[in-house]
Amino acid sequence: xxxxxxxxxxxxxxxxxxxxxxxxxxxxxxxxxxxxxxxxxxxxxxxxxxxxxxxxxxxxxxxxxxxxxxxxxxxxxxxxxxxxxxxxxxxxxxxxxxxxxxxxxxxxxxxxxxxxxxxxxxxxxxxxxxxxxxxxxxxxxxxxxxxxxxxxxxxxxxxxxxxxxxxxxxxxxxxxxxxxxxxxxxxxxxxxxxxxxxxxxxxxxxxxxxxxxxxxxxxxxxxxxxxxxxxxxxxxxxxxxxxxxxxxxxxxxxxxxxxxxxxxx
Ligand SMILES: [Zn+2]
Numbered sequence: 001x002x003x004x005x006x007x008x009x010x011x012x013x014x015x016x017x018x019x020x021x022x023x024x025x026x027x028x029x030x031x032x033x034x035x036x037x038x039x040x041x042x043x044x045x046x047x048x049x050x051x052x053x054x055x056x057x058x059x060x061x062x063x064x065x066x067x068x069x070x071x072x073x074x075x076x077x078x079x080x081x082x083x084x085x086x087x088x089x090x091x092x093x094x095x096x097x098x099x100x101x102x103x104x105x106x107x108x109x110x111x112x113x114x115x116x117x118x119x120x121x122x123x124x125x126x127x128x129x130x131x132x133x134x135x136x137x138x139x140x141x142x143x144x145x146x147x148x149x150x151x152x153x154x155x156x157x158x159x160x161x162x163x164x165x166x167x168x169x170x171x172x173x174x175x176x177x178x179x180x181x182x183x184x185x186x187x188x189x190x191x192x193x194x195x196x197x198x199x200x201x202x203x204x205x206x207x208x209x210x211x212x213x214x215x216x217x218x219x220x221x222x223x224x225x226x227x228x229x230x231x232x233x234x235x236x237x238x239x240x241x242x243x244x245x246x247x248x249x250x251x252x253x254x255x256x257x258x259x260x261x262x263x264x265x
Contacts, residue, residue: 016149020141021083022203029145030152031165031172036145037089037109039176044093044111054096059119066128066211067094067112070136073210073263090139094132102228106135107180108144121224129213130221133204141203143196148179198250205251205258215258218251 016030054060071092078087092110099115106112112135114128122128138144152175156164165172192200205215226244 018142020199020203021078022206023141023199025199027142027146028149029142030149031145033086033089033108033142033145035165035172036142036148036176037091039173040107040109040111040144041091042173043177043180044107044109044113047113048095052098054098054116056096056116056119059096059114059116062119062122062125062128063094063096063114063132066125066132066213067092069211069213070129070132070207071110073212074136074140074207077207077210086140102225104131104135106139108139108142110136110139112136121228122221123224126213126217127221127224129208129211130204130218133206133208133211133213133218134200135204136207137200137203138192138196140207141196141199143192143200144179147192147196148175151175151179198247201247201250202254202257205254206261209258209261210263212263214262215251215255219248219255222248222251 016028017026018029019026075087075090078084090110092112094112094114096114096116096119100117101115102117102121104112104114104118112132114131118131119128122131152164152172155175201218205218208218209215222244226248
């Protein structure tokens with residue numbers, strides 16, 4: 001019996017292991033990606049319904065343009081590199097929300113929100129591309145699923161987890177909502193780990209480059225963010241407090257790798 005349980009545990013864990021696009025880091029994601037996407041659709045649409053969308057034409061235009069450019073580049077990359085299955089689960093949406101908060105976030109499936117408060121920090125399309133790249137990277141790297149897997153594992157253990165997902169959909173949705181703080185304060189995400197933030201920074205620079213934006217702009221954007229930090233509430237993009245200076249140093253170190261993806265026209 002013990003052997004069977006051990007085998008099941010091993011098989012479950014093995015099935016849930018995958019590696020992150022671009023970085024190759026091994027990760028464990030036990031919630032079906034389709035499940036994550038459908039939970040996100042529900043949460044995101046109720047968030048949008050209860051929010052004031054920005055009427056600032058310039059902001060909307062910038063976010064839609066950059067979103068479309070990065071989306072196109074990422075889809076091309078995924079098509080060419082064997083990620084068609086993951087691509088099928090992406091249903092992109094980009095919205096600008098009226099809020100003074102300096103924030104932006106993403107949900108699984110490619111549901112992105114920018115707050116008007118972050119737009120002056122972004123300044124222009126290049127700055128929007130830095131933030132957009134970072135947020136889309138959380139989606140591509142499956143950070144939401146990985147974080148939720150960790151929470152569910154703590155509650156159920158690995159063997160019971162797949163059963164729990166099947167049999168207790170409300171509970172799974174509740175954990176998803178908690179994970180994204182839906183209900184209490186929309187869009188105020190629980191902080192990602194420092195590891196996830198650094199990974200999103202690194203992939204973000206790569207995908208902005210693929211869309212034609214020089215990843216060098218990430219450095220200037222983070223210097224502007226740095227000048228703002230200390231504010232409250234802590235925006236998602238600043239959530240894990242790797243010191244901004246170490247973050248900026250990482251951005252500089254990533255530059256050479258990211259620029260290899262830069263398309264010049
Ligand atoms: Zn982040």
